[in-house]
Amino acid sequence: MNIVLPQPAAAIPPIMRIAGLTNPPIGHYEFCKANPSECKPNGADAGPMTLTEQRWRSILDVNYTVNAEITPMTDMEIYGVEEYWTYPTTAGDCEDFVLEKRKRLIERGFSPSNLLITVVLQPNGDGHAVLTVRTDRGDFVLDNMRNKVMLWSETEYTYLKRQASNNPARWMKIQDGRTVAVGSVGQ
Numbered sequence: 001m002n003i004v005l006p007q008p009a010a011a012i013p014p015i016m017r018i019a020g021l022t023n024p025p026i027g028h029y030e031f032c033k034a035n036p037s038e039c040k041p042n043g044a045d046a047g048p049m050t051l052t053e054q055r056w057r058s059i060l061d062v063n064y065t066v067n068a069e070i071t072p073m074t075d076m077e078i079y080g081v082e083e084y085w086t087y088p089t090t091a092g093d094c095e096d097f098v099l100e101k102r103k104r105l106i107e108r109g110f111s112p113s114n115l116l117i118t119v120v121l122q123p124n125g126d127g128h129a130v131l132t133v134r135t136d137r138g139d140f141v142l143d144n145m146r147n148k149v150m151l152w153s154e155t156e157y158t159y160l161k162r163q164a165s166n167n168p169a170r171w172m173k174i175q176d177g178r179t180v181a182v183g184s185v186g187q
Contacts, residue, residue, distance in 0.1 A: 045166045098131045
C-alpha cells in the first residue's frame with residue numbers, strides 16, 4: 001500500500017506557537033511522582049523530526065491500534081477517583097491513551113522531544129488530552145476519539161498547553177492563534 005504524506009494548508013500555521021511556562025495538569029504531576037524516569041529532562045531540543053513515509057505509517061498504525069485495543073472509560077469508572085494517569089491495560093481515559101501511544105512511538109525510535117502530551121478543550125468545553133507529534137510538516141494530533149491523524153490546526157479543539165520539548169515534566173502555554181467562533185446563549 002502506498003502511503004501519501006500529508007501536506008499542511010498554506011493559510012494555517014502547521015506548528016503550534018508556545019507562549020511560556022504554565023503549571024502541569026495535576027494528573028501528570030502525580031504520574032511523574034510515581035514514574036520519575038518518564039519525566040526527566042531529555043536534553044536539548046533537536047527540533048521537529050523529518051516526517052518520512054515509514055514514520056507516518058508508524059504514527060497511523062499506533063494511533064489506530066491503541067484506539068482499537070483500549071476501551072474508553074473514565075478514571076472514576078476504573079479507579080474510583082476523578083483523575084489518575086497511567087498506562088492502560090484494557091481500558092483508560094484520554095490521557096491513558098496518550099501515554100500508551102507515546103510509549104509505543106518511543107519504542108519505535110521516535111524522540112520523546114517530539115511526542116508531547118497536550119491539553120485541549122473540546123467544542124463543548126470539556127477538557128481532553130491528545131498526543132502531539134512534532135514534524136517538519138507540522139504538529140499532528142493522535143486522538144482516542146478519532147482514528148484519523150490530523151494537523152492540530154485542522155481539529156475543532158482549543159489548544160491550552162503541552163509538555164516542553166526538552167523536559168516532559170515542564171509544561172508550556174499554547175497560543176492557539178486560530179479564529180474561534182464565539183456563540184452566545186439567548187435568555
